[in-house]
Amino acid sequence: MKVGIIGLGLMGGSMAKALSGTGKYTVEGYDSDGETLRKALSSGAVARPLTKDGLSSCDIVVVALWPQAAVDYIKENAQNFSKSCTVIDICGVKRFVCESLYDTARENGFVFVGAHPMAGYHLSGFENSKAEMFKNASVILTPYENTPEKAVKTVREMFLDIGFARAVISTPGExxxxxxxxxxxxxxxxxxxxxxxxxxxxxxxxxxxxxxxxxxxxxxxxxxxxxxxxxxxxxxxxxxxxxxxxxxxxxxxxxxxxxxxxxxxxxxxxxxxxxxx
Amino acid sequence: MKVGIIGLGLMGGSMAKALSGTGKYTVEGYDSDGETLRKALSSGAVARPLTKDGLSSCDIVVVALWPQAAVDYIKENAQNFSKSCTVIDICGVKRFVCESLYDTARENGFVFVGAHPMAGYHLSGFENSKAEMFKNASVILTPYENTPEKAVKTVREMFLDIGFARAVISTPGExxxxxxxxxxxxxxxxxxxxxxxxxxxxxxxxxxxxxxxxxxxxxxxxxxxxxxxxxxxxxxxxxxxxxxxxxxxxxxxxxxxxxxxxxxxxxxxxxxxxxxx
Structure with a gap:
């Protein structure tokens, strides 16, 4: 399964390391900072840089940016995701991110699922990321009413594969x-x-x-x-x-x-x- | 060195266990609850019940009661401590306890030193006490201006002997x-x-x-x-x-x-x- 990760900071970097470590996922990554991307490549967290072409063949895209930037990125790339792709964000607020993106996803034929991994660290950046970040943590998922069950299952499984103990289904409002x-x-x-x-x-x-x-x-x-x-x-x-x-x-x-x-x-x-x- | 402990709850019980464990101190104890005293004796935390006669031969008396009860106990027993005895309380407030007791001590010829061990647990009682309670903790001592240095040194040493990492000298106000x-x-x-x-x-x-x-x-x-x-x-x-x-x-x-x-x-x-x- 091919996962694209946008943003290789603390959380995106940790997800890249954890996913690559499973052997089950091939990770391609992108970061606006070239030096960060280089570090992610040389550490093996990311197999290849994620290109625009590469994006269209991802099974899952994890947008590991801050909320406004995540919304902007997904809207700008709405036509570049494959129809079978599930796009997720990992932001700590869900109404702001999900409410505008559910429509974007529907209109462009990809699936969007909001996610909030309940894990973190007080220092940021790829240099503080680690594969063990998610050990025994909860992840909250906020699918919308019509989200295909298969997509939720795939996302849930991905989080459990990298160490999460449980996925809690909620709504953006709750x-x-x-x-x-x-x-x-x-x-x-x-x-x-x-x-x-x-x-x-x-x-x-x-x-x-x-x-x-x-x-x-x-x-x-x-x-x-x-x-x-x-x-x-x-x-x-x-x-x-x-x-x-x-x-x-x-x-x-x-x-x-x-x-x-x-x-x-x-x-x-x-x-x-x-x-x- | 003989230490008397008044009150064998969480803190008094832990001090009794820790002091007895060193082999350097003989601990006699008292608790208004007979069952608690019996447990302290049978566990070996306390060598003997502390009698009024026993009190007068203690080198150190630790009053492990709440503030008002500690003040009352020390005033009521002011004439029962030996002239070479150092009496300490271990309350979390120091002005209330120390300010009235400095005079009592001076008038009755014993030494009083206020102490506050920075350790604890959210459950109380002898059944939750343990010898390791004070590992690496600080204890704050609030001697008064004329407190003999020797007494402060004895008290400080006792706290270091049971696991405290440091004793900080302060005033009740600070x-x-x-x-x-x-x-x-x-x-x-x-x-x-x-x-x-x-x-x-x-x-x-x-x-x-x-x-x-x-x-x-x-x-x-x-x-x-x-x-x-x-x-x-x-x-x-x-x-x-x-x-x-x-x-x-x-x-x-x-x-x-x-x-x-x-x-x-x-x-x-x-x-x-x-x-x-």
């Missing part, structure tokens, strides 16, 4: 709503956390809790500012929600109201227990 | 200010995080960031409500600070201001990099 909570809010809170005036002098005073809360504060601001704006409605709701709750604890503390504070903490504890089982 | 940020705020934010309406249905949509952000949401609400109120001034400042910052991201998103959002994220990223080196 995906964006939940991901605003599980991932985007985590990055905002973590990035805000380190802005306390105490942050710079805390050395020697921190245990695991500080470390956990701030792990994802180090992020690619160009990519995340795009992702946040493309899911702004959901993310604003999540920020409002956590702020509202934080203020409740604060007021209980200001009022010296131990009963209220205790019940706020107990409520969170029981939710955590319920959620994680 | 400790409480920084700990409000590194530990207390982390518990508040984590506990607030799981209160989003999306929390209960996120399964299959979460990667490491959700897990990290909510790890400490499961907490002992009785203990933490006491700790938060005893450090309320500092903790309220920290909650105000993170809320103020969260609102800045939110406004940038609402305004669709990518430049502003990008610079807020970049600021956090650079701080995280600067702080962690």
């Amino acid at each position: 995906h964006d709503r939940i991901i605003a909570f599980t991932s985007q809010l985590a990055h905002v809170v973590s990035n805000a956390y380190v802005k306390s005036p105490e942050a710079v002098e805390h050395k020697g005073f921190s245990a695991g809790s500080y470390k956990d809360l701030t792990r994802v504060a180090y992020l690619n601001e160009d990519m995340w500012s795009e992702l946040f704006l493309e899911n702004g409605d959901n993310l604003v709701k999540e920020i409002d929600s956590i702020v509202e709750h934080l203020v409740q604890y604060k007021e209980a503390i200001e009022n010296g109201d131990r009963g209220r504070l205790r019940s706020l903490l107990r409520e969170g504890k029981l939710l955590k227990k319920q959620i994680d089982g | 400790h409480d200010r920084i700990i409000a940020f590194t530990s207390q705020l982390a518990h508040v934010v984590s506990n607030a995080y799981v209160k989003s309406p999306e929390a209960v249905e996120h399964k299959g949509f979460s990667a490491g960031s959700y897990k990290d952000l909510t790890r400490v949401a499961y907490l002992n609400e009785d203990m933490w409500s006491e700790l938060f109120l005893e450090n309320g001034d500092n903790l309220v400042k920290e909650i105000d600070s993170i809320v103020e910052h969260l609102v800045q991201y939110k406004e940038a998103i609402e305004n669709g201001d990518r430049g502003r959002l990008r610079s807020l994220l970049r600021e956090g990223k650079l701080l995280k990099k600067q702080i962690d080196g």
Whole structure:
């Protein structure tokens, strides 16, 4: 099976390495940066550069670009995919990407399936990519109503082949709503956390809790500012929600109201227990 | 060297096990719950029950109770410690505990040193205690100006003997200010995080960031409500600070201001990099 990968950064590079490593897929790749492409070729992650002709013979095309660039690429190349090709993106927002591309795919006779691999790393670029990136991770797939089952099966199998433990089927709307909570809010809170005036002098005073809360504060601001704006409605709701709750604890503390504070903490504890089982 | 431990819960129990394990310390212990004391004795964590007579021959007494109970215990037993005894508490707040006890110690001729081991676990009780609890952790010590150096050295050595990697000398005021940020705020934010309406249905949509952000949401609400109120001034400042910052991201998103959002994220990223080196 021939897979074309557009964009050989952290995620595209890792997928190239993982797919090539299976022996089941032949990977052709493209990156707008010639040096990155050269590295991908010489490392064996990519068998050949992906040309326009090569694109038309791919069984699967993975567009591993940021959302706006992924949409632009797929629209510009809509006529270059074969009719039996399944094109996927791997962006962290799905309404923005999928809603405009479902039509493009239908009109041009290829299949498009939105995908979001729940894996990553705080550093970007091909040099940080690795075949083991997806070990035991989830991938979320957001096919549309009329997506051929065969295409979904092929994509699902490809993800399982490279280490994913499970594929979760969702809709773009559900995906964006939940991901605003599980991932985007985590990055905002973590990035805000380190802005306390105490942050710079805390050395020697921190245990695991500080470390956990701030792990994802180090992020690619160009990519995340795009992702946040493309899911702004959901993310604003999540920020409002956590702020509202934080203020409740604060007021209980200001009022010296131990009963209220205790019940706020107990409520969170029981939710955590319920959620994680 | 004979160490008396008052309170054989998670922390006191772990210290008892770790100290006994060194072979260098003889541990006598007391717990208001007879069953806990019996378990501590039969497991070998404690050599003998600590009697009132036994207390007066301890070289070190570790009071492993919550703050108010620790203060009460030490005041009530102020005349029962030997003049060469060093008494320590291990509470997570230091002004509340230390400020009233420095006088008690001076008036009664024993030495008191405040300590805060930066280690823990989300479940409490002797049944969750373990000798390895303190491996590579920091302990913060808050001696007062006139604390004999010898006593600080003895306490420091005891902590290093049971696995701590370092002892950091601080003041109660500095400790409480920084700990409000590194530990207390982390518990508040984590506990607030799981209160989003999306929390209960996120399964299959979460990667490491959700897990990290909510790890400490499961907490002992009785203990933490006491700790938060005893450090309320500092903790309220920290909650105000993170809320103020969260609102800045939110406004940038609402305004669709990518430049502003990008610079807020970049600021956090650079701080995280600067702080962690």
